[in-house]
Amino acid sequence: MKHLVKKLIQMPIATVAPTLWRRRRDPRLLVLMYHRVLPEQHPDRRTEQPGMYVSPETLAMHLVELRRHFELVHLDDWIRAANQGLQVPHNACAVTFDDGWLDNYEHAYPLLKQFECPATIYLVSDLVGTRYEFWPNRLSELLVADDRRALPDWLSAIAEREKLLESSLPVDYIERVDAVINACKAMKSDAEMISLLDEVGLQRARKTSDLRRNLMNWTEIKEMAVGDLIRFGSHSRRHTRLSDQVSNEVTRDEIVNSAAVIERNLGSKPKTFCYPNGDYSAAALGVVRKHYEAAVTTRTGWNALHTDKHVLNRVGVHEDITNDSVGFLSRIAR
Numbered sequence: 001m002k003h004l005v006k007k008l009i010q011m012p013i014a015t016v017a018p019t020l021w022r023r024r025r026d027p028r029l030l031v032l033m034y035h036r037v038l039p040e041q042h043p044d045r046r047t048e049q050p051g052m053y054v055s056p057e058t059l060a061m062h063l064v065e066l067r068r069h070f071e072l073v074h075l076d077d078w079i080r081a082a083n084q085g086l087q088v089p090h091n092a093c094a095v096t097f098d099d100g101w102l103d104n105y106e107h108a109y110p111l112l113k114q115f116e117c118p119a120t121i122y123l124v125s126d127l128v129g130t131r132y133e134f135w136p137n138r139l140s141e142l143l144v145a146d147d148r149r150a151l152p153d154w155l156s157a158i159a160e161r162e163k164l165l166e167s168s169l170p171v172d173y174i175e176r177v178d179a180v181i182n183a184c185k186a187m188k189s190d191a192e193m194i195s196l197l198d199e200v201g202l203q204r205a206r207k208t209s210d211l212r213r214n215l216m217n218w219t220e221i222k223e224m225a226v227g228d229l230i231r232f233g234s235h236s237r238r239h240t241r242l243s244d245q246v247s248n249e250v251t252r253d254e255i256v257n258s259a260a261v262i263e264r265n266l267g268s269k270p271k272t273f274c275y276p277n278g279d280y281s282a283a284a285l286g287v288v289r290k291h292y293e294a295a296v297t298t299r300t301g302w303n304a305l306h307t308d309k310h311v312l313n314r315v316g317v318h319e320d321i322t323n324d325s326v327g328f329l330s331r332i333a334r
Contacts, residue, residue: 007326014329018069021091029078029303030070030093030332031296033314034059037107047140049178051318056107058323063115065325066093074118074231076271079294082305095119096296096314098235098274100128102213105220112229121224122235122274122296125261129217134239135193136181137214142200143177152200158183185277189245218265225266233272234258234292241277242284255287272296285310302334
């Protein structure tokens with residue numbers, strides 16, 4: 001019943017939105033935010049946050065709809081034209097992927113080529129080609145483990161507050177896991193979370209065949225860069241959230257030196273930056289303004305010509321809310 005009510009609300013929005021987009025007087029830019037592209041049977045779906053992935057089939061459907069209603073552009077091309085006062089498409093869409101996951105190469109890249117869709121992938125420069133796990137993924141695996149009731153005290157308190165252990169349905173449970181991760185983000189810095197999880201000493205018993213890279217390597221990235229369909233931006237050096245808690249020295253290092261690593265490997269400096277988790281302090285914003293033409297946040301919305309190009313809005317799209325055209329069009333409607 002809940003699903004039916006939701007669709008009844010979404011259908012008129014999805015029907016009317018394209019007409020309203022065409023009738024707008026001023027140009028607008030929609031920037032879509034993706035992370036992972038995981039097939040239905042991919043093992044990472046068991047522990048990945050719901051807002052972190054789409055299936056290849058869902059991505060293909062998105063690209064069909066986008067080609068129907070938008071002019072697909074490279075983000076930095078649109079920014080440059082807007083800054084120079086040149087004409088930009090009336091309804092433009094720029095596709096972005098965060099983190100540089102290996103599945104972007106395996107499952108997103110073939111579809112982007114098929115639909116001739118330009119995209120920007122934001123790389124965490126020091127983690128390229130590694131098996132590194134971001135701490136939310138480590139935390140999720142700990143919470144989904146069979147012995148999840150044997151949690152450290154600090155985590156048990158958060159799990160109890162979010163009613164995690166009361167949940168029995170898989171879908172509801174992973175949503176509660178998502179809530180615990182967000183609570184930890186609000187309470188702890190990245191360094192604190194990494195330290196706490198290191199203390200837990202989570203040792204996953206995986207077969208050797210299950211050990212695989214989580215992130216693309218430079219060979220794969222260079223292959224994608226050929227032909228200019230895919231461009232790459234910086235997502236910091238180590239995915240450090242650039243909040244006021246981070247020193248100016250670390251902030252500058254994450255922002256400036258990540259670009260240097262990417263330039264050294266690809267031969268050109270990245271033109272745009274993506275704030276990890278969407279967080280940025282005044283100091284971070286100042287450094288980004290000096291070293292990049294534009295930057296994207298996780299703040300939801302479209303962008304106009306007058307939007308600050310270093311705090312651009314994006315719309316996050318993921319499997320559980322955009323796996324059909326009605327859900328997708330209503331999600332991006334603004």
